[in-house]
Structure formats: structure tokens, C-alpha cells
Amino acid sequence: MCWGIFIAKLIYLNKSKREGRALLVKLLNSHNLKMAEQGLTQEPSTAKLLIQACLHELNLSSNNATTSDALKERVAARLDRVKAELSADMNKGTGVLATIGSVAPFVGLFGTVWGIMNSFISIAKTQTTNLAVVAPGIAEALLATALGLVAAIPAVVMYNYFSRSITAYKSQLLDTVTVIMTILSRDLSAKDTQAKPLEQLIDYQQIKAAGK
Template identity: 45%
Template structure:
């Protein structure tokens, strides 16, 4: 029996492509789906990596600009075109303008600005994580999709064995190998997806920390302007945040 089976086995190709071509339609669809999932994973990885690198460089420049700014008005001027940094400064300036008719409301103004900045910070965090949910889905479902293809392929192989009434290794091995290829592809799609998702999540967290630093810098400028306003009021000057003029001018 071994001598008669060995020639048959030597004529069978077990390359991934041959196994894919010899697989049934259901298993083949599963393999194509997993290949597309793997392609999407690497596409998201390269796209998000480029995006996050650009964001971190822009945030770094904005942070240095706000460090050098002495007032909120100068911060607005220095961060033009800086994305979220300029949005944070503009939010503080907008709230400042809207609160001009409320006298002696320094703490209330700070609280309202903080609430607005926190909303912008949260929205930026969601934007940075956009697209990574697909990686989580691929990492969680790909092994099960591959397992479904394997189970279906094994069922088909057993059905063929029962129909041919042959139980030799030459009959069983090709179908089992084709079915197991689906599980292998599921792992190939899932493992990089999980690793890349964790990597991008760490990079996004670093960007969110930089945005939080920008928020603190904006609030420092607001507090500095409010302190100047208080000092100038006590010295008899009429002021607006960032701009001052002598009373009676």
C-alpha cells in the first residue's frame, strides 16, 4: 500500500496558489476576503503612519510658537495654519469676545474656555483614531473567518471521501491542506492587524498628549492676559484681553 500511494503524493502540488485554485468556491471566497483584509491593514498602516508623523511635527511647531507668544493675540498670529493649535486659540479668543459684556468674571471666563477647549481636544482625539477601528475589526474576526473556511473545507473533504469510498492519505491530504490554508490566511491577516492597531493607538495617544499640552499653553496665555487686565484695571487703565488703552482715551 505505501508503494502505491507514494507516486500519487509526489504528483500533488501543495503550493499556496495550487491549493487556492483547487479549493472549493466557499473556501476560495474566504481566502479572497482574508487577502483583502490583509491589504486593507497595510494600507491603513502606511496612511495613518504618514498622517501621524505630519501631525506630530505640526503640533511640535505649534507648541514652540505658543511658548514664544506673550499674549493670546500673538498666539493666534503665530499659529495660523497650524490646524488644531489655531483652532484652540481661536476658541479662546471667540469666548473672550463673547464675554466682554460680563464684568469681573475671570473665573467664569476661564471655565467656559476650558470647556470649549476640552471639546476640541476630544474631537481631535477621535479624528486621530479614525480608520483604526477597521484594524480592530480585522484582528478580531479574521481568525474566525479563516476557521469557518477550514471547517467548510474539511466538511467538503469528508463528503468527497464518503462519496469515493477511499480513505487513503492521497485522497484526504489535499482537501485538508486546502482547508487549513484558510486558517493560516486568517492568522496572517489578524496578527499584523492587532500589532499595527496597538502601534497606531500608542502614536495617537502621543499626539493627544501634545494636544493636551497645547491646551495648557493656551490657558496659560489666557491666564496671563487676565492677570495683565487685572493689574491694569487696578492702575486705572481700561483693557481688553491682549489689548490695553488708558482710561479716557
């Protein structure tokens, strides 16, 4: 079960992270939402649900009058909800690994106690401590201990690995949400009648020269 979860989860996680990186690069190179939307493919992608959620909220909001701040709040709320759902979906299966890693040693310990108990029963029946009498029960005890460790150790290692990888995936989703909100804010500023050119807000030329 551990190895089945590990292989399936590893493929799904790596695929999602790869698609998420590609979308993030696309968004970073997009000047507006229309440009970002044009680059979307028809192939399913988990991270793509974020930009689709943003566009869906914009379509719903287009039927009524709204303000920039209210629109940003609605889009941010929808993106947070999608991000939470994607994070929860990615965590599926890791709980099984944690349970196996915690419980398996105790199952092995129970088998150890059972095997030793059988050895004592054999001693009581035969009234002798001959190795041939004790050995079968001890062998059962050692086998049960080994099986518990064989199940527990990989489960703990896999769980720790996925914990780090899923944390990185969540960070990637957060970066995507931030970029989407940045693009949306840029689009709204372009339509704002009170917006001013960048040169009137900050000394952009000086900053540009310093950057060179």
C-alpha cells in the same frame, strides 16, 4: 484594507503630531495671546484649532461684561470640546483594525473546518483514505488558516501601534490646552487691578538665584 488604513493613518497622525509640536513650541515662546496669534499661519492644522477656539471665545465674550473666572471657564470648556473632537477624529479607522484582528482568525478557523469537512465528504464518496482524495480539502483548510493569520497579525500590530501613538497625540493636545490656559491667565493678570508684582507675592530673586 489594513494596509490602506495603516498608511493613510500613519501619514495623518505624523503630520498632526509634527504640526502640534511646532504650535506648542510657538506657544511656549509667546508671552501673551496676541503674540501667539501673530505666529499662526494660514495653513490648516489640527492643533491650531485649539488656539483658534480660544480666540473665538474671546471675541464672543468681548460683547458682554465678564469676569476672569467666568472667561477661563468658558475658554476651558471650549478647548476641552475641541480636544475631544480632535481625539475622536484621530481614532477613526482604528476600530476597523481591531475588528479585523479579532474576527480574521475565526474566519480562518471557519475555512479550516470547511476544508476538513470537504475531505471527509470525499472519503465518504470514494470509500478510501487515499492521499489524493484527502489532500485537496486539507490544503483548503491550511490555506484558509494562513489567510486568517495573515490578515489578523498585521491588524493587531497596527492597532497596538496606533493606540500608543494616539495616546501620545492626546497628551500633546493636553499640553497645548494647558499652555493656552496659562497664557490666558497671564493676560488676565496683567489687566487685573488687584494684581501685584511677582516680587511681592514670592521671593522671586531668591528662586532665580537658586536656579542659576
